[in-house]
Amino acid sequence: MKKIIYGLFFGDSITYGEYDGVFGGWVDILKRYALQQFHEGNGDELILFNLGIGGETTEGLLKRIPHELDARNSPDGNIVFLSYGANDLAVKEGIQMVNPEKFRNNIKKAVEYARRFSNEIYLVSILPFSQKIDGVVVSSGKKRINEDVVAYNQILKNIAAEDSLTYIDFYSAFLDDKEILLSADGVHPNEKGYGMMAEIAIPIIEKHL
Template sequence: MKYGLFFGDSITYGEYDGVFGGWVDILKRYALQKYNEGSKELILYNLGIGGETTEGLVKRISHEMEARNSAAGNIVFIGYGANDMAVKNGTQTVEPERFKANIITAVQKAKSYAEAIYLISILPVSANIDGIAVASGKRRSTAQILRYNRILQEIAGEYNLNYLDFYSGFVADKELLLSRDGVHPNEKGYGIMAEMAIPIIEKYL
């Protein structure tokens, strides 16, 4: 059996989805259903941690992968940036250059175990919080999201990785796909994410 390991923040974890448990949980159920129907076995691990940035990722990715290393092969998904690019008290949580270095470090560590690596874009935010500090004190803007997404795309191109562009799948209908907080998807949004990711999962079933 192969393993799929999903690293990320609360959006990977599935926060704010009380119906399906988030996009990774939807994929877990899909892979299990396919296995029961006769497909190859693919075990998916949701390793998302709410509030985490790439600083946390580089500290734990090797340990996490050592603990879940399939001899048949591992597929790694890396979904960060929503917390890194947030500004709080006038300071960017993780500056763009540091963000890029952290992602590259994580990719290099993952390559020791992974047969395929997918970098995941940052989602858009709702218009009513774009550039505005919310209750947590964090401020996110479309300009910064696009800047950090460009970094992810550049790394994907430079290191021959896959890029999963959830941003493009969301942006036109973002007000219908985001939760009340304007940052996390709602159950419909998580469903769209799962639909976009299912063709990737099917390649390994």
Template sequence: MKYGLFFGDSITYGEYDGVFGGWVDIVKRYALQKYNEGSNELILFNLGIGGETTEGLIKRISHEMEARNSSEGNVVFISYGANDLAIKEGAAMVSPERFKTNILTAVQKAKQYAEDIYLISILPVAEKIDGVTVASGKLRSTAAILKYNEILKETAHENKITYLDFYSGFVDDKEVLLSGDGVHPNEKGYGIMAEMAIPIIERYL
């Protein structure tokens, strides 16, 4: 039995999807349906916390993994940045430099327990909120998303782990894949994410 651990924010948690519960829950149900007695069992844990940045991740990742450490190996997905890069009161919630340090720290901690680690890209935002301060007081921009995604891509390459590029799967159709707030996917968007993730999950089933 292997464990799959999904760390992230509200997009990992599945916020704004009242139908399917988000992409991780879709993948979780798929893994449960594919399991047959005598085959490999993969137990998936959705560890997304709404509003969390990498500052929260590095405080809890070791505890979460130690509590769910499979003797047959863990598969870890790390999906952060949408909150880190948000400008609030004139500054990014987590600077690019600090973001890189935090992601690297998380990867190093995960390697103590995981056989495979995947870094997940930040999704694009809708045109209507690109560079606009929204009701929560946060401002997100395409320029920042591209910058933080490059950090994720570089960190994945430097540490010989996989970069899962949801951004490219969304960017051309983002206006129909994002919910009304322009940040979280809608049901269709979460479905696209699940479709991109399921081939990875199948490797462990």
């Protein structure tokens, strides 16, 4: 009997795939890949849900994760991806949206809830920002600093180590080539960047097929 496994991707606009008019972002590339593998008779059916919401922080995640997981719970198993931080660390009108301590607590709570549904939980790194917007207040009124990205990614790495989760390090993959992998806004990947993220994540998906 073939299993039906659900993959749930929680996150912000980068999970949603904003600014990628070609592929629809890294999660949508993975979704098509999993479907293709199934149709070709390779392994179990893996149904991926893109649950990214633009502008969301971990505060929003905590409000909806119980409902989303209750609504999409496969008896054959679930895999959960948590991809947050780019909005949490943003500073607006001098105040950080979600400070480091609160960010850590929120991720821990989300992991705790996800564990009721899944033994396979992945924490996704925050991407570096383009040099041109590092520490600059942009039109949305938000300011993002690359030093904060390093600090928040360290929080994610620590939680992954403490809770025996897998940390997906997109940050390191982007760092040297960020200016050619990010879109004009300096925050979201372009098609090339999203494609690279999908390539890194495909081996993870293949483990569950």
